[in-house]
Amino acid sequence: MRICIPIVLVFPFVIRLDCGKEQMVRELREAVGKEVSGPAERGGQDMSGRVIKSDEEWREILTEEQYRITREKGTERAFTGKYHDFKGEGRYRCVCCGNDLFSSEAKFESGTGWASFCAPVSEENISTATDKSLGRTRTEVLCSRCGAHLGHVFEDGPEPTGLRYCINSAAMEFEEKSEE
Numbered sequence: 001m002r003i004c005i006p007i008v009l010v011f012p013f014v015i016r017l018d019c020g021k022e023q024m025v026r027e028l029r030e031a032v033g034k035e036v037s038g039p040a041e042r043g044g045q046d047m048s049g050r051v052i053k054s055d056e057e058w059r060e061i062l063t064e065e066q067y068r069i070t071r072e073k074g075t076e077r078a079f080t081g082k083y084h085d086f087k088g089e090g091r092y093r094c095v096c097c098g099n100d101l102f103s104s105e106a107k108f109e110s111g112t113g114w115a116s117f118c119a120p121v122s123e124e125n126i127s128t129a130t131d132k133s134l135g136r137t138r139t140e141v142l143c144s145r146c147g148a149h150l151g152h153v154f155e156d157g158p159e160p161t162g163l164r165y166c167i168n169s170a171a172m173e174f175e176e177k178s179e180e
């Protein structure tokens, strides 16, 4: 009797343990499944072509200055950017995702110390947002594909647009026009 009692008592416990294990495995499988199907877009492009990366992934491909400006909405000091006084002919692409942003044909000398353009290559390639930092309201300019902060747009530019896209050089990579 002394031996029988513990076996009877232990048996249901063993069964319960096994069921628990099965349940745990099932839950784990479900969790792993979610993990695989969920953030699969990270590090690549989603259905709409937007580039989505984690902060760590951006840090890996950007310099500290590029990261500070594009991912943390920083601003480079006036007259320090590599393109404020640059006159090459070609395209300026997003330093984060390569999106076509501005043409050298739209670049003009604003005297502000930042690269200035009167229009983007296409309205679709940029997006804007209201920026109320520093106690004033400005219009922030972002890359529409990856959300990189590029700079701001002001309404004191030259004709025909009257706009001045004031862009951080560190947010762009210049690509020289190829000879055809």
Ligand SMILES: [Zn+2]
Pocket (backbone or CB within 6 Å): 094, 095, 096, 097, 098, 099, 143, 144, 145, 146, 147, 148
């Ligand atoms: Zn971009």
